[in-house]
Amino acid sequence: MANPLENRFHADDIAQADHYLATDPPADLDPRVERLVNDLIGRIADKWTLLVLELLEEKGTLRFTEIGRQVEGISQKMLTQTLRQMERDGLLTRTVHPVVPPRVDYALTPLGNSLSAAFCGVWVWAERNLETVEAARVRFDARD
Amino acid sequence: MANPLENRFHADDIAQADHYLATDPPADLDPRVERLVNDLIGRIADKWTLLVLELLEEKGTLRFTEIGRQVEGISQKMLTQTLRQMERDGLLTRTVHPVVPPRVDYALTPLGNSLSAAFCGVWVWAERNLETVEAARVRFDARD
């Protein structure tokens, strides 16, 4: 895996990783790490996790139903599943209030916030290059 | 919206990102843009695209078979499909050499490179927080 930080992506804490990565062997890293990174990427890079992550970062603390309402198109099943997995991974906290009717609050942990920050670059890229990609598709589809 | 490469954020200083978002229309953005961004995220955030993207960024130009060999576990079908979609989106170029046996080279476009750069923060996050996440999972699974 190449050092993705040849360019300068400046989260101050991430700049540290720059140095950290630079110490790696030139070729590829430990296959074990490779596997785990891919696994992790696979988990976080799914549609719902991403959307919940951004929503909670923006809104702070939200209840189960509120999240469900604001994440367009998610089913209750997937919402539960996504939230559980994120909780398991330490990305958010789940707080059950012993009242009737039940009230469960979800909020990002610092780890969750840092992941959201890490994704910032991707969101910005997507917004900035939306039309470029659209144009590329039109051009591609127009070829014989 | 700021360029991520110029953008300075701290993982623990999400309040800033808050402010950063605050420069956008207060509520949510244009639904059309929102939809397209989500669509785009959905496309690029799949396992194979991500892996091919990083591989090509690292290795430069590669042939079809070389990519297939280096992306562990990908089937020929998915490789073709992934490469086509990336080509369609303008992320890479496909160069057919009229020789026998056929030779087809793939390489990232500037757009592809910029996307790879945008993902840089995520890869770094994954590498840095691998063990934190692992620990969180163990803790979660150990609860009653």
Added chain:
DNA sequence: CGGAATCCTCGATGATACTG
């Protein structure tokens, strides 16, 4: 309200075979 449990479907993916 915030889920858990069940059933069911459909589309993504793999396996296989064929070709310029």
Added chain:
DNA sequence: CAGTATCATCGAGGATTCCG
């Protein structure tokens, strides 16, 4: 070598129901 085409599967995810 670099695909395309076809068939088969299998599991992610939706719909529905029930519950503390």
